[in-house]
Amino acid sequence: MRIVTGNDLVTGAVTWWTGNGWSVHVADAVDAGHEAEAIAAVEEAARRVNGPVVIEGMMTDAGPTPAHIKDRIRASGPTCRQDLGIRPDFQIEKA
């Protein structure tokens, strides 16, 4: 699947495209397919996201999961500070 992700302009929080908006939970991410780039451009111009990128991911039992470890860490929050409670339930290790 092709996931669109970026940071919230105001807070900087990592966000994921949900099909009709942005969520801080990767679980809400959808496959943006061949529209991903267009969505990123429109959303960035409207300042609903900052620095959007299109990344590869796959649908697993745990929900949408980015292919690259960097994006999995973006989804979970710093692995060394899970007490911050960003998204500690998200497994960054590959299944």
Place this chain on the structure above:
Amino acid sequence: MYRYDEYDQAIVDARVEEFRDQVNRRLSGEMSEDQFKPLRLMNGLYLQLHAYMLRVAVPYGTMSGKQMRMLAHIARKYDRDYGHFTTRQNIQYNWIELKDAADILAELATVEMHAIQTSGNCIRNISSDQYAGAAADEVADPRPWAELLRQWSTFHPEFSYLPRKFKIAVIGAEEDRAAIQLHDIGLQIRKNDAGEIGFRVFVGGGMGRTPMIGPVVRDFLPTADFLSYIEACLRVYNRYGRRDNLYKARIKILVHEIGRDEYARQVEEEFLHTKTLGLDAPQAEVDRIAAMFAPPAFETGLSDEIDRSDPDFALWVDQQVKAHKAPGYAIVNISLKPTVGIPGDASSAQIDVMADLAERYGLDELRVTHAQNIVLPHVKKADLYAVWQALDAAGLATPNLDLIGDIIACPGLDYCALANARSIPLAQKIAKRFESLDRQRDLGELKLKISGCINACGHHHAGHIGILGVDRKGEENYQLSFGGSAAADTSLAKIVGPGFDEDGIVDAIEKAVGVYKTLREGGERFVDTYRRVGEAPFKEAIYG
């Protein structure tokens, strides 16, 4: 300590308001990210993996209690209750919101702090010896010269768009505690045969993807020529530095390509010109700045006795306390490396504790070290026990200075957008494996440094044991190297062999340390044994 004059305060305040306007224009859509990014970077605001990150300058690593307390306040009010002290003697906040950025800078300005020149291709915050003004082996205090450089380089119009970033370090002691030979310019104060003070000038050192040790380009630079000579060094670089290739743009590449002699010759030629420009500070200004760094009023007639009856305290004294030049005083090193902690991280509460201790027992001074620890440079020996008790209660009394548990680690893939692999969890695993302090002390000085990518923010090239995180087919992988040093015996670490996963590398370090234990002679440190016997026995033990 240096205090802002009206000019300093005015330019910092004006900069805050300028940035506030820029942020507002970004938020309202008047500016795109492409337009805004260079402006926010000029104010220390990055966008990292999870959020905006703010890097605050701590000029030459020196702070007062009030400034330190402001750092705690910012962590508490605008961030997630902690900050990360870095190898650049700065502090980084990892969870800043754009809407707060100008307010934070305004608060910093009230205590004479800012985030200017903590990013971009300009002269960055000047670094120095954390024991400046206190060390028993000091020729002269480097901070007045670091301050002069700060004033000269702040908003220097000619050097705001250099080919690449530029880092200068100044020390005034024989022992190098600031890695000067690994800086773009390293300056060491020394005396000539006539007993005059001047500088040995190293140019073209650096880490990153092409590590180099800076050669000496001037053995004795008189203080009267200080700024005009440094200006000449920068001018030659600004003109000939490789702007065509990001990876070859640092001054180390220029010095390496044209050679030390040719670079030095061009600098001398340029210096003949810069010397006529009236750049050097008048003696009165040098004296004015130096007066602000005059030694504090040390009490006299103090005892040098330390009551060592508490064994835990005695252990801490042996590891963390260093000789001071004033009788009855000592330098206290505060470890930000508790076992399985995060190297360099401190909570707001801990930052407050350190600020309090500096005010109460430390003549109101603190330092940040390039090893990501904090120093109280002036503590009465009679107060050491009270200081230790307060530190211990705050989780800040781990006695591991310069031992294997005192790991330098960059933020790595837990925070940094450029990273290939995580540094912090690996540091924690290693610290856990070598948790026993008896064992650490038996192994002696052992500097272990980890970077999450080739940029080398974690100084891995300069580690007795250096670890570099790489991306191997999408998996985190770690390269092991031995034999680096950032001290007076500066050397670059050499890769031992193929890389490891996270568990593999901890085992490999265990094996290497075993080889050292078997082969060490006399008082040899790990790095001494490695240099003497070479890599073969280590390789053999690790790869079989």
